[in-house]
Amino acid sequence: MSEKVLMKGNEAIAEAAILAGCRHYFGYPITPQTEIAAYMAKKMPKINGTFLQAESEIAAINMVYGVASTGKRVMTSSSSPGIALKCEGISYLAGADLPALIVNVQRGGPGLGGIQPSQSDYHLATKGPGHGDFHVLCFAPASVQEMADLTAHAFECAEKYRMPSMLLADGTLGQMMEPVVLPKPSDAGKYDNSWAVTGTNNERKHNIINSLYLSPAELEKLNFERYERYEQIKKDEPMWEEYLMDDAEICVVSYGITARISRNAVDEARKQGIKVGMIRPITVWPFPVEPLKKAADKVERFICVELNMGQMKDDIELAIHCKKPVDLCIRTGGMLPSPDEVLAVIKK
Amino acid sequence: MADFNIIIAGFGGQGILFSGKVLACAGLLEDRNLSWLPSYGPEMRGGTANCSVVLSDKPVGSPIVERPNVLMVMNEPSLDKFEDLVVPGGKIFVDSSLIPRKVKRDDVEAFYVPATKLAADNGLKGLANMILLGNLIRHTGCIKEDGIADALHQAIPARKIDLFNSNMNAISMGFEY
Structure with a gap:
């Protein structure tokens, strides 16, 4: 039996992300999820990873876009008002078909709202957090154990379908401690990532990561293709x-x-x-x-x-x-x- | 073992959340189901703070304790707030050096420990929480006595481990009181 440890939900997400091979975290502090950033700030420098407190939520999500383009596991975390700021970047990630993990430890809204637990971003998260036709995979943990397990699963699903994943938690789950058995180590690479921009060595044609398509016909085609993938997801990925x-x-x-x-x-x-x-x-x-x-x-x-x-x-x-x-x-x-x-x- | 739905409450800075963490660590070492939920936000910076601890043989449903069967209070506003929520037959632990009044209800068991005074008199300043907790452990049996030291060891952050002995002494003092 793997060892049970006592952890806060927020810490379990952070540790599970590290175990899942995530070595890049970009964020900006906001209650009630700051323990994720604090954990990453402590751990990442020791494992040759990157923790960066960006100047804003918008900057952080665009840093995520950068690392995601290289096919590496990357994440950001925030709480409701901060997630709203990230929505432009999440839409770009979706438009460029990039996998990444966005954690939303929800608090009351609208506006700055409050800092106590809430699930008021349900519509935002499930209908498409940003402009344009798109979805993100959206996981709703109900325990500290699931905070850890679904973090690893969200990374993998994101890569399988080349799209962002969101972990939709709330302040209670983020702050509470429960025993947790941490997931086994994993990493990216299970699915094709020949699309990633990792340098060509002059041996292949360069890849382009982009969400700008000025030809309506081309953009329409991509949207239809993306929604075909979504249909597959609706068949294969529901969990309950x-x-x-x-x-x-x-x-x-x-x-x-x-x-x-x-x-x-x-x-x-x-x-x-x-x-x-x-x-x-x-x-x-x-x-x-x-x-x-x-x-x-x-x-x-x-x-x-x-x-x-x-x-x-x-x-x-x-x-x-x-x-x-x-x-x-x-x-x-x-x-x-x-x-x-x-x-x-x-x-x- | 019975289910324990515990609320620990007082001012921020009294070690309220840490007291709950000791119980949670003990529950972990006993391989029981448990949850620990703090109040969070501005109250941690000096207002009232509280935490809910559930220790159970079954998977824990809600981590929010609505009707505690064990209540530990270290200020009067907390006694005022939580006294009526305790289930009949429940146990209330009061730091009687900080709370002048008695428990009003007669269908619960009240334990009065002058924890803050005992701490001051015995060179254990700031450890009234552990004294009261020791008394709570003795009278509720919510965790096993022989697991206290290991639980405390796990609950104290590594950088503060030099405080282990004084914390352990405080728990023992409350246990014996």
């Missing part, structure tokens, strides 16, 4: 966890920290004889449509539990073709629901 769904008449849908809270509520409701289960999306893009579609034929209603005004409700209704009602149990602004609040909606 089902909890007590076999005989469920009510289905809670929740990801991240609210899934943890909901689990307590589901357990309590079961004790009271209520047949309730939970589907926990682990990827929020691609959204796990299939299990929800299946559940729609069995359960009476769904409950969407989130730290925002109910942004995921749209995706649930699309997945189930509005076959059953979707109730909301929501808190925003940095507030968290208690298991009792979720239970009240289950019993409604």
Whole structure:
């Protein structure tokens, strides 16, 4: 058995990234994710890596673009307002078909909002964080263990499909400590990276990394090709966890920290004889449509539990073709629901 | 072992988060399920600070402790804030040198330890948290007594390991009190 260690969620992301071969981190401090930068600042110089605190979030994401062009594993991290600033760069990464990891440890918004946990960037993250037609792979960990595991997985998926990955966490998960078994070391190179700009040695034609296409026909073609890849991703990459769904008449849908809270509520409701289960999306893009579609034929209603005004409700209704009602149990602004609040909606 | 839902609360700078970390490290060494969640933000710079620790035999659901069965408080605002949340039959540990009032409820067990005074009188300044924690460990059995030293060793950052003995003495003093 690998050794369990006690780590904060933010530290687990940083260590998992290093174990995944990431040797380049660019960022700018913001609560509640600064432990990632602090960890990288301490560790990177010792392992011949690069930690750079950029002059802004925008500078940091463009540094990510630079390293990503060479096919090496690279990441940045921020929290909601900082992620908004990075969106231009994320769009460029998507437009240039570059893999990279962007970590978003969400806090309350809009605007500068607050520093307490939130999931209010769900729309931003799942619909395309930036201008233009694109998606990022989007993973929503619900434990410190998943913070580590999904970091490694996000790097690999990004390379498999040549696109950015986002880890969508929140302040609670970033700040809490839990035992974690760190993932095995890995690195880039499993997938073709002959596109990378690494020097030609005068032996091959030079590669071009670019997101500017002035010919509409060419740009349209690239967009269609990219969306074909997205269709493949929707088929192959959704991840979710089902909890007590076999005989469920009510289905809670929740990801991240609210899934943890909901689990307590589901357990309590079961004790009271209520047949309730939970589907926990682990990827929020691609959204796990299939299990929800299946559940729609069995359960009476769904409950969407989130730290925002109910942004995921749209995706649930699309997945189930509005076959059953979707109730909301929501808190925003940095507030968290208690298991009792979720239970009240289950019993409604 | 029973599930422990613990809240530790006081002022920033009293070692509130560290106290919780000692329990979390003990839980790790006992291979139990656990979570440790701090309050974060401006309150760490001198306002009220608190942390939730869950020690359980089952996977931990919510890391946020809403209804503690163990409460340790090192200032009056924290006792005011959390006293009513403790489940009936729960245990409350009070630094009685900082909190003049008694616990109001009669359906919980209260333990009064003049931890800050004991620390000052015994050359353990700043370690009232460990004294109170020692008392908490004794009366709740939330972690195993023989694992305390290892847990403390793990919880203290390497650069401060010279403080191990004084911390351990403080825990023992609270344990024996």
